[in-house]
Amino acid sequence: MQIISKGLTYTYNPKTEFKKTALNGVDLEINEGDFFGIIGQTGSGKSTFIQHLNGLIPVQNGTLTVGEYNLSSGVKKDKKALKTLRSKVGMVFQYPEYQLFAETVYDDVAFGIKNFFPTLSEEEVEASVENALTLVGLNYNEVKNKSPFELSGGQKRRVAIAGVLVTKPEVLILDEPVAGLDPNGKKQLLKILHDIHFKSVKTIIIVSHDMDEVCENCNKIAVFSEGKVVECNSPELLFSSAKKLEDLRLDLPITAKITEKLKEQGVEIETDYKIDDFIYAVKKRYLNI
Ligand SMILES: Nc1ncnc2c1ncn2[C@@H]1O[C@H](COP(=O)(O)OP(=O)(O)OP(=O)(O)O)[C@@H](O)[C@H]1O
Numbered sequence: 153m154q155i156i157s158k159g160l161t162y163t164y165n166p167k168t169e170f171k172k173t174a175l176n177g178v179d180l181e182i183n184e185g186d187f188f189g190i191i192g193q194t195g196s197g198k199s200t201f202i203q204h205l206n207g208l209i210p211v212q213n214g215t216l217t218v219g220e221y222n223l224s225s226g227v228k229k230d231k232k233a234l235k236t237l238r239s240k241v242g243m244v245f246q247y248p249e250y251q252l253f254a255e256t257v258y259d260d261v262a263f264g265i266k267n268f269f270p271t272l273s274e275e276e277v278e279a280s281v282e283n284a285l286t287l288v289g290l291n292y293n294e295v296k297n298k299s300p301f302e303l304s305g306g307q308k309r310r311v312a313i314a315g316v317l318v319t320k321p322e323v324l325i326l327d328e329p330v331a332g333l334d335p336n337g338k339k340q341l342l343k344i345l346h347d348i349h350f351k352s353v354k355t356i357i358i359v360s361h362d363m364d365e366v367c368e369n370c371n372k373i374a375v376f377s378e379g380k381v382v383e384c385n386s387p388e389l390l391f392s393s394a395k396k397l398e399d400l401r402l403d404l405p406i407t408a409k410i411t412e413k414l415k416e417q418g419v420e421i422e423t424d425y426k427i428d429d430f431i432y433a434v435k436k437r438y439l440n441i
């Protein structure tokens with residue numbers, strides 16, 4: 153599913169004294185197959201934008217198409233089609249583990265699918281739950297009867313993600329997926345997202361404040377600022393302009409920071425800023441290998 157947004161605007165509490173414009177003309181294309189990053193300062197409209205993509209926030213002005221679904225303003229929405237869209241575009245909110253509620257891991261993940269497809273047989277539900285828990289790297293038989301509250305923080309988050317994956321979405325959107333996890337938990341979860349991207353979900357969109365994370369994992373990154381997309385590029389092109397990032401008051405990934413320092417010392421290296429490539433470039437420059 154390709155996502156195309158043109159001139160998308162959104163104001164919270166319009167016509168009141170509390171009105172707040174969150175999106176101010178978002179133009180953006182996200183292609184099927186992307187592992188897409190959305191960055192930008194706090195309050196720049198990232199969360200408001202992603203919630204448009206499965207119809208959670210209705211379009212006020214502008215056009216938005218998600219695959220065959222036209223969510224643009226002025227286009228009549230069919231309730232059934234909106235439900236199907238939500239099963240195809242899965243949304244994982246920040247700290248999703250806070251929304252776990254059922255007595256067992258099984259029931260929690262099963263809720264995700266029964267809600268969308270109430271006529272499925274219990275066998276079909278079970279197969280989907282097993283598949284979703286396996287995708288997030290959990291052992292189905294080990295965890296299915298546990299209370300979600302017996303699990304570690306990282307495991308709880310994976311259960312919450314399984315609850316979205318269970319409908320087999322084509323697009324998976326995650327708001328700050330690794331926030332609050334320890335470095336090992338972060339690494340594990342990102343690896344799982346890459347495995348899922350390869351095996352099951354066609355497009356992954358992550359919102360993140362961490363430049364190292366988006367640089368290492370995304371093939372394309374959009375920068376939001378004051379409700380608009382001000383840059384959309386590959387990490388290689390985006391992070392090669394330190395000045396531009398500074399103007400946007402955004403940090404650089406560590407690899408780009410070191411590359412900048414080297415440049416100041418007159419050493420040029422050519423890299424796409426991903427860790428492996430960066431190490432290769434440094435070795436080539438200093439060790440001639
Ligand atoms: N429910 C709401 N009611 C009123 N204003 C809101 C609401 N949600 C967000 N806003 C405002 O809309 C603007 C954009 O908010 P949004 O949450 O989309 O930003 P964000 O880029 O996701 O920020 P963060 O990085 O802090 O998560 C902000 O000024 C915010 O205060």
Ligand SMILES: [Mg+2]
Nearest residue numbers: 198199200327
């Ligand atoms: Mg947000």
